[in-house]
Amino acid sequence: MNIILNNESDEVHDGITIKELLDDKKIHTQYIAIEINKKIIPKSSYYKFELKEGDKIEIITAIGGG
Amino acid sequence: MKKLIIDNQEYKSRLILGTGKYKDFEETGKAVEASGCEMVTVAIRRLNIGQDKGSPSLLDVISPDKFTILPNTAGCYNSEDAVRTCELASELLSGKTLVKLEVLSDSKTLYPNVVETLKASEILVKKGFKVMVYTTDDPVVAKELEKIGCACIMPLGSAIGSGLGIINEFNIREIVENADVPIIVDAGVGTASDACIAMELGCDGVLMNTAIACAKNPILMASAMKHAIEAGSKAYEAGRIEKTLKGVASSPKDGVITDD
Numbered sequence: 001m002n003i004i005l006n007n008e009s010d011e012v013h014d015g016i017t018i019k020e021l022l023d024d025k026k027i028h029t030q031y032i033a034i035e036i037n038k039k040i041i042p043k044s045s046y047y048k049f050e051l052k053e054g055d056k057i058e059i060i061t062a063i064g065g066g
Numbered sequence: 067m068k069k070l071i072i073d074n075q076e077y078k079s080r081l082i083l084g085t086g087k088y089k090d091f092e093e094t095g096k097a098v099e100a101s102g103c104e105m106v107t108v109a110i111r112r113l114n115i116g117q118d119k120g121s122p123s124l125l126d127v128i129s130p131d132k133f134t135i136l137p138n139t140a141g142c143y144n145s146e147d148a149v150r151t152c153e154l155a156s157e158l159l160s161g162k163t164l165v166k167l168e169v170l171s172d173s174k175t176l177y178p179n180v181v182e183t184l185k186a187s188e189i190l191v192k193k194g195f196k197v198m199v200y201t202t203d204d205p206v207v208a209k210e211l212e213k214i215g216c217a218c219i220m221p222l223g224s225a226i227g228s229g230l231g232i233i234n235e236f237n238i239r240e241i242v243e244n245a246d247v248p249i250i251v252d253a254g255v256g257t258a259s260d261a262c263i264a265m266e267l268g269c270d271g272v273l274m275n276t277a278i279a280c281a282k283n284p285i286l287m288a289s290a291m292k293h294a295i296e297a298g299s300k301a302y303e304a305g306r307i308e309k310t311l312k313g314v315a316s317s318p319k320d321g322v323i324t325d326d
């Protein structure tokens with residue numbers, strides 16, 4: 001199925017969880033936050049939260065800035 | 067000088083450092099250390115998913131266990147985006163609610179959009195955020211933001227990254243005199259004397275990024291800023307002399323050796 005990940009289209013398997021997606025992309029969870037369709041998903045839900053076709057996922061982090 | 071307390075935490079350093087524009091994390095870390103600061107700002111951005119596995123993040127270098135991390139809404143041009151950014155930042159920082167609110171008007175001047183800033187402040191305060199708010203040097207707006215419940219008011223000295231220093235000392239002084247919350251000059255500092263002047267005007271602190279990160283030697287400039295802020299702070303506490311238009315002799319008039 002197709003999802004929009006950080007504003008770019010991506011193909012993932014049906015029913016993929018956030019945790020599986022992060023593992024696939026080799027993303028550490030310590031300093032990130034995730035929003036699905038503009039709703040923040042707490043870290044404790046990553047392992048069970050299943051993505052759906054067309055979901056818009058934003059993964060953000062802290063970078064240098066004033 | 068009165069203590070600097072923000073969100074129930076006392077800070078000994080009155081310098082807050084932005085972490086943008088440094089050559090690399092190593093330089094950022096060294097500048098932060100040389101400045102003696104206890105609070106740093108960070109920007110909230112989309113993760114670069116293509117990043118190499120295992121490459122350190124900024125927060126691996128500037129640990130939230132050692133420093134107060136102040137997430138900044140820089141880059142937001144409306145209240146909706148700013149509030150969204152603060153909520154994401156809070157999730158990222160394990161529920162922390164201290165934020166720097168910065169809502170800009172346009173990319174050319176980077177001047178604060180006061181209307182959107184007031185709107186976002188109200189929403190964030192109601193949601194329980196502790197808001198350190200970047201704003202213009204307008205004393206009326208500063209007081210309104212304080213009435214809304216912002217934890218700290220941060221008027222600009224001059225435009226972000228301009229290095230023009232404090233262009234309206236009278237307004238900054240007026241804001242300081244009317245405030246019941248900390249006043250921190252944010253933006254416009256070009257060199258150490260600008261930071262010193264901010265403190266001599268009675269400000270509680272100074273937030274800066276470009277003046278250090280873009281100096282020829284950022285680490286040395288970070289140290290200069292530390293000392294400038296300490297000097298300005300002490301000078302304010304000591305109380306400066308009145309300015310006069312005529313000379314006033316330092317030595318006694320009597321007993322001068324002269325044949326006249």
